[in-house]
Amino acid sequence: MSSTPGSNEGAAVVGYAHSPVSRNADVSLGELTLRTVLEAVADAGLDQGDIDGFTTGALFPSSGGRAPVDGEHIVTSDWLVEHLGIQPRWLCGFQGIGQICGSVVLAANAVSSGSADYVVVHRAMYNPPGRYHVNSMTRAEGNAQWTAPHGFWGPPAHIALPYMEYMQRYGATREEMATVVEGARQAGSLVPWSHWYENPLESGEYLGARMIADPISVLDCDIPITGVGAFVLTSAARARDLPNRPVYVAGFAQGRSPSTNGVGAWTLESIQEGGRAVAEILWKSCGFGPEEVDVPQVYDGFSPFVYFWLEALGFCQEGTAHEYVQGSDISPGLPFRVGGGALGNGRMHGVPQMLESYLQLAGRADGRQLDGVATAIACQAAPNMGGVVAYTNAR
Amino acid sequence: MQDAFLPGFADEVPYVIGDIELVEQPGLRMITQLIGLTAGELKVGLPVTVRFQDLAEGLSVPQFGPQENP
Numbered sequence: 001m002s003s004t005p006g007s008n009e010g011a012a013v014v015g016y017a018h019s020p021v022s023r024n025a026d027v028s029l030g031e032l033t034l035r036t037v038l039e040a041v042a043d044a045g046l047d048q049g050d051i052d053g054f055t056t057g058a059l060f061p062s063s064g065g066r067a068p069v070d071g072e073h074i075v076t077s078d079w080l081v082e083h084l085g086i087q088p089r090w091l092c093g094f095q096g097i098g099q100i101c102g103s104v105v106l107a108a109n110a111v112s113s114g115s116a117d118y119v120v121v122h123r124a125m126y127n128p129p130g131r132y133h134v135n136s137m138t139r140a141e142g143n144a145q146w147t148a149p150h151g152f153w154g155p156p157a158h159i160a161l162p163y164m165e166y167m168q169r170y171g172a173t174r175e176e177m178a179t180v181v182e183g184a185r186q187a188g189s190l191v192p193w194s195h196w197y198e199n200p201l202e203s204g205e206y207l208g209a210r211m212i213a214d215p216i217s218v219l220d221c222d223i224p225i226t227g228v229g230a231f232v233l234t235s236a237a238r239a240r241d242l243p244n245r246p247v248y249v250a251g252f253a254q255g256r257s258p259s260t261n262g263v264g265a266w267t268l269e270s271i272q273e274g275g276r277a278v279a280e281i282l283w284k285s286c287g288f289g290p291e292e293v294d295v296p297q298v299y300d301g302f303s304p305f306v307y308f309w310l311e312a313l314g315f316c317q318e319g320t321a322h323e324y325v326q327g328s329d330i331s332p333g334l335p336f337r338v339g340g341g342a343l344g345n346g347r348m349h350g351v352p353q354m355l356e357s358y359l360q361l362a363g364r365a366d367g368r369q370l371d372g373v374a375t376a377i378a379c380q381a382a383p384n385m386g387g388v389v390a391y392t393n394a395r
Numbered sequence: 396m397q398d399a400f401l402p403g404f405a406d407e408v409p410y411v412i413g414d415i416e417l418v419e420q421p422g423l424r425m426i427t428q429l430i431g432l433t434a435g436e437l438k439v440g441l442p443v444t445v446r447f448q449d450l451a452e453g454l455s456v457p458q459f460g461p462q463e464n465p
Contacts, residue, residue: 063400133400147426149456152412153400161414168439211397214409265414265426 011108015044021227030071053116057099101387188344229351251286274384275312350380
């Protein structure tokens with residue numbers, strides 16, 4: 001995309017909305033999504049009738065063995081258009097990890113190719129009653145037959161193994177990670193729609209947090225919430241006629257783990273190897289490098305992902321992120337977590353990273369606004385299997 | 396693991412999960428429980444040997460623990 005600077009080609013984000021979030025919503029997820037999408041369309045200066053394309057990645061990330069119901073636990077684009085009463089020209093679902101990034105890529109390609117003029121990308125997240133990842137299975141099949149009988153289940157266990165290896169290999173400590181988590185919560189405390197708005201961590205709270213899968217504590221995980229983020233994308237040419245400053249999609253990359261231990265469990269090597277591949281694709285795609293990123297929004301749904309992304313994308317050397325995040329240039333509130341991320345907002349699966357990238361580059365971040373920012377990256381999930389999108393406000 | 400996500404493990408916590416690579420086949424890795432090791436002994440690269448635990452009639456799982464008489 002960077003190969004055509006100054007052209008009318010390419011895609012731009014032109015509007016957004018974020019719902020209120022809650023642990024126990026008093027409206028259905030479907031209704032919350034309808035409200036939020038209509039708000040985003042209005043924010044872009046458009047009418048519902050202008051929207052002719054829809055996409056989302058609707059994955060319900062709980063491994064609790066539930067069967068999600070569309071409109072209640074997930075909201076697909078199909079459900080959305082049915083309830084908006086729209087017959088779109090283009091509708092597409094993203095299937096994979098890094099849902100918001102993958103959806104943005106689909107939407108950007110749709111408006112660039114002319115498949116649609118104005119596309120709504122939404123992400124609806126639901127917090128189920130009960131515990132998020134507890135599963136009552138009595139039979140383990142597929143890959144789970146190799147792991148569940150040993151008591152290995154759910155994302156916290158998956159993350160704990162490579163993070164433990166990282167800590168031992170590079171000498172990282174939980175005291176160092178406290179800087180990351182406290183920084184995210186400090187930044188999130190300034191975000192009005194955050195679950196943690198006006199609620200930063202107390203000193204010492206992180207190190208005293210309940211362990212789930214050592215070294216992953218409850219505070220190393222983003223808190224499950226119900227909420228919806230929605231964005232409107234259009235072509236760079238159409239974006240010029242709309243009220244908000246366009247934020248252009250500059251490039252992207254999608255991770256696909258080149259290796260695991262054979263049963264779907266992650267290894268540190270697979271995260272690092274997959275991350276290097278993603279970084280190479282991203283920087284070629286967007287035409288700039290890590291040193292030119294003004295608003296790096298790395299993903300932090302589990303805290304070690306911050307290290308994995310910073311190292312994979314070349315913000316620091318492999319094995320040094322735990323030291324890098326202590327540096328004065330990355331102190332709380334400064335660019336790499338200015339939006340609060342997942343730890344500072346709640347489990348919105350990449351929405352906080354994308355939204356802060358958009359708001360900063362559109363000049364709409366209010367009290368958090370950074371001066372003179374032109375480039376951002378928004379990551380989701382782990383670098384070996386998630387996605388990352390680069391944005392710019394310059395053409 | 397300090398938390399039980401699956402039925403039957405509530406009485407087991409805390410228990411230790413390891414990612415094991417077989418010396419007999421480098422690159423073959425498996426997820427198992429590690430037994431008979433204290434937290435201070437757990438290190439990446441620690442040699443361990445297999446043993447089998449009967450969970451139910453007709454169902455045994457491999458577990459790994461310290462090498463005996465190394």
